[in-house]
Amino acid sequence: MPRFAKFQLSSNWGLSSDIEIASHALLSDAIARGASIIFTPTITLKDPLSSDPIYAYARFKLLSASPTGLVVLTRPLGSSFEEIENLLNRTKGDVVKVLSLAARSLSDAHEILNRFENLCDAIEVDVNLTCLLSTRGVSYSIELVRELVATSGKPLVLKLNASSLNLLDLGKITADSGANALVVTPNIVYKIGKHFFRLHSSYISPAVLMGLTEKLAEVDVDVAIVVQSWKENLLEIIPLRVFDVSYLLSWMTFRGGSRVNETPLSWRPINTxxxxxxxxxxxxxxxxxxxxxxxxxxxxxxxxxxxxxxxxxxxxxxxxxx
Ligand code: SF4
Known part of the structure; x- marks a missing residue:
């Protein structure tokens, strides 16, 4: 069984922070089925859309479903501190719990850790979301991780987008940051105004993941890869796979059908x-x-x-x- 961020895992799969729905029922069922590591949805100090208490914003949008695949948008950074605290407190069993965060600044990251550090086993820093939040480059995120490694007693995990790996010196990044492990996701995050999106596509992900093997040989830390739940053949070659939002859909027995919706430029406000x-x-x-x-x-x-x-x-x- 794989090791990850100093932990010996009891299975080769878990749930990634690309599931932006903080459902204790989902996590506890996954643990009962053998998941050995779970990541919380990624949080930041303040939900970028939370300024008006009358409105809520959805975290999930189905763009298309067909017998050949799914395309879904989720909303990162939308979970509240209370939801994540509840999730970590209620999640029990033989499982490694990883808090996922993105931060505008080091002081924001410390404030998040003050609240959650005692509830989790390790900390994941989502580099791409941190770049979007801070409007600074990858080197700033690496600096932030290095500071957290120096001040936190928990193992640190870097999360990177697969499509950016060809532009980065992965070996140098992991060595400079001092991180203990790496998570690579094929799902892209982007931002329009204050609205953050994560695009999950079963048409893009396998192709992106195929090209990773050579690149990941540059690193000498443990690696987990975010995958989609129905690509079982491809998954056998991956030592530690952590599922994205497609696992949630399978768990709810959503069969897909045939639908196409427009891609939004912003999350629709819902009057509460x-x-x-x-x-x-x-x-x-x-x-x-x-x-x-x-x-x-x-x-x-x-x-x-x-x-x-x-x-x-x-x-x-x-x-x-x-
Ligand atoms: S009732 Fe619908 S909108 Fe409300 S929490 Fe459940 S799935 Fe989400």
Whole structure:
């Protein structure tokens, strides 16, 4: 079984921080099925879209589904501190827990660690999200990681996008940062205004991952690769695979069908005075909130049910008390 960031793992798979839905039910079921490492959704000190308390922003958008693949957008940095704290506190068992963060500055990173360091086994720094947040280059992120290595007692993990690897000297980056391990993801993050997106595509990912073998030979730290759950043949050659949001869809038994939606330039605001109303036959809530027809209480407006159910089964509605 693989080692990763100083830990001997009990299996060769886990869940990555590319799943931006903080569902304890998902994690605990994955651990029961044999996952040996779980990463939290990536957090930052303040959700870039959280300034107006009346509005919530979905974290999930289905762009296309067909028998040949899925394309999904998720919203990084959208989880609250309370959600991540709850997730880490409730996740038990023989599993390595990694807190994933991105930070504008070293003081932001320290503030996050002050809250979570005692709840996790290791810390992942998402380099590409840190570059977008700080509007500075990779060298700044590496400097930030080096400072965290010097001040934190936890193993540090660098997360990088696969498409940027050809532009980077990976051996130098890992040596300079002092990081203990590397996570490579094929899923691209980008930003439009204050809106952050992560693009998951089953059409792009296998091709991106195929070209990685030679590049990863440059590093002498442990490596995990973010993969999609249905590409089983390709996965056999990867020593440690951590699944992206496609695992969530498989777990919810979403079959895909055939759909195409427009790619948004921003996340649609949802007025939180509106309630999610589920009709008979509705499903696909990663938090297990949809059990029968009616108003959903305790909803965080992640948007999964609104995207995956057939039209009309789940709606946002206003309710007036008489
Ligand atoms: S009811 Fe829908 S929007 Fe609310 S948490 Fe569940 S899936 Fe997300």
């Amino acid at each position: 005075r509106l309630k999610v109303y589920a009709r008979k036959g509705a499903k696909y809530c990663p938090y297990g909130l949809i059990k029968e027809e009616g108003i959903i209480e305790g909803c965080n407006y992640c948007g999964v049910c609104l995207e995956l159910n057939d039209p009309g089964l789940v709606e946002l509605a206003t309710f007036v008390s008489l």
